[in-house]
Amino acid sequence: MRFLLFIVLAISAIWAGDYKLKYWKAGESFGEYLTKHKIDSTKFYSQIAPDDVKFLSSIMSKSPFFENSENGKLKEALIPIGEQMQIYISKMGDDYKFDIIPLKYKVVKDRVTIKIENNCFIDIKKATNNPHIATYLKRVFKDKLNFKKLRKGDIVSIEYEQKSIEGLPWDEPKIEAAYIKRGDSEYFAIKEGEGYKIYSNKESSETKVVTSSTSAKYQAFRYPLRKIRITSKFTYKRWHPILHRYRPHLGIDFGAKRGEPIYAISSGKVIYSGWMRGYGKVIKIDHGNGVVSLYAHQSKLLAKVGQRVKTHQIIGKIGTTGRSTGPHLHLGVYKRGRPVNPANYLNHIVKINDGVTIKKSVKIVHNLRKELPFRAKIVYNSLKKENSNSYRWKNLDSTVKIVIQKREDKHARVKLRTTKGDA
Numbered sequence: 127m128r129f130l131l132f133i134v135l136a137i138s139a140i141w142a143g144d145y146k147l148k149y150w151k152a153g154e155s156f157g158e159y160l161t162k163h164k165i166d167s168t169k170f171y172s173q174i175a176p177d178d179v180k181f182l183s184s185i186m187s188k189s190p191f192f193e194n195s196e197n198g199k200l201k202e203a204l205i206p207i208g209e210q211m212q213i214y215i216s217k218m219g220d221d222y223k224f225d226i227i228p229l230k231y232k233v234v235k236d237r238v239t240i241k242i243e244n245n246c247f248i249d250i251k252k253a254t255n256n257p258h259i260a261t262y263l264k265r266v267f268k269d270k271l272n273f274k275k276l277r278k279g280d281i282v283s284i285e286y287e288q289k290s291i292e293g294l295p296w297d298e299p300k301i302e303a304a305y306i307k308r309g310d311s312e313y314f315a316i317k318e319g320e321g322y323k324i325y326s327n328k329e330s331s332e333t334k335v336v337t338s339s340t341s342a343k344y345q346a347f348r349y350p351l352r353k354i355r356i357t358s359k360f361t362y363k364r365w366h367p368i369l370h371r372y373r374p375h376l377g378i379d380f381g382a383k384r385g386e387p388i389y390a391i392s393s394g395k396v397i398y399s400g401w402m403r404g405y406g407k408v409i410k411i412d413h414g415n416g417v418v419s420l421y422a423h424q425s426k427l428l429a430k431v432g433q434r435v436k437t438h439q440i441i442g443k444i445g446t447t448g449r450s451t452g453p454h455l456h457l458g459v460y461k462r463g464r465p466v467n468p469a470n471y472l473n474h475i476v477k478i479n480d481g482v483t484i485k486k487s488v489k490i491v492h493n494l495r496k497e498l499p500f501r502a503k504i505v506y507n508s509l510k511k512e513n514s515n516s517y518r519w520k521n522l523d524s525t526v527k528i529v530i531q532k533r534e535d536k537h538a539r540v541k542l543r544t545t546k547g548d549a
């Protein structure tokens with residue numbers, strides 16, 4: 127009997143962690159998501175605090191989230207909103223519970239070296255247990271290296287960082303450095319600003335050192351009201367006095383009188399003008415380069431979808447429509463679908479685009495190691511430390527310590543020290 131119980135517990139423990147990574151369907155509303163899972167939305171919305179309804183429209187299109195299903199029925203779902211909080215849906219009997227909880231993710235730093243067996247995409251996925259690394263790696267090398275030409279025996283080494291939730295990758299992997307050996311050719315990519323600098327030792331036209339320079343674009347942002355009175359700041363964790371829980375407030379609230387004009391914070395194109403659950407009468411303006419502003423609770427909308435607006439142009443009037451306790455403006459700013467603090471934009475000239483332009487230099491590198499910058503050399507040199515039997519590297523943080531000593535004469539010394547830890 128005890129033995130049987132043990133088996134049941136073991137199986138349910140496996141189920142409990144059975145999350146699957148999904149991507150939010152572009153344009154899908156939260157209500158549509160509930161319907162898809164045969165969840166009664168009216169009943170569901172009735173248990174959500176008025177303030178929380180707004181976050182349901184903060185879910186980003188195509189963004190990753192996690193589902194735990196049993197026999198095709200949704201058991202649990204974790205849907206990140208912003209960078210620190212997430213919606214948590216869980217099945218309780220026949221009903222579903224709703225909550226907003228802090229996002230718990232781990233940052234995994236890893237270095238993996240792979241000897242290509244047959245297909246680099248499959249091999250990289252297998253070695254990293256991450257379906258996105260190869261795609262990002264291909265992007266790092268862009269046109270400088272044809273991934274299709276990688277053959278059996280070629281070597282790929284990657285140093286990267288990945289956020290993970292429930293053991294599954296979340297958000298984009300950050301590739302810090304990468305090394306590829308294709309036949310006699312060696313390629314090295316190291317992160318530099320927003321892009322990568324590629325080094326190679328191969329003496330052919332495609333191995334010329336390619337450097338990218340940036341020409342940034344700037345845009346001015348102004349306040350949305352004539353008189354500024356902030357009643358609620360942007361925060362991921364706002365203590366809710368009634369619910370006794372932390373709740374995010376992914377925008378800034380400005381106190382104002384009903385009917386006061388609302389101004390566009392910058393020039394752009396109106397992409398939404400109408401009613402939105404929780405937000406009432408809303409206007410959304412696309413400022414280009416992934417920046418979108420949102421103006422909620424208006425009494426009157428004065429701009430139409432498709433209309434181009436100038437900075438400080440009147441787009442509507444203050445009201446208290448939607449879930450609101452009094453006349454005010456809720457201003458949200460989104461960067462690539464992710465809520466960001468509007469305070470970083472208002473009354474500032476903001477760099478909104480790095481506008482990468484590629485400049486080609488004709489320098490050919492013979493001694494790759496000599497040409498590498500200091501940090502890249504650390505990675506490159508430690509590549510040689512690799513055990514030739516095993517191509518899987520040990521985690522740099524737990525087993526190898528890099529000690530950098532800066533001396534008076536500015537010659538930095540690097541020490542690689544192995545410490546005890548799990549391999």
Ligand SMILES: [Zn+2]
Binds near residue numbers: 455456457
């Ligand atoms: Zn607000």
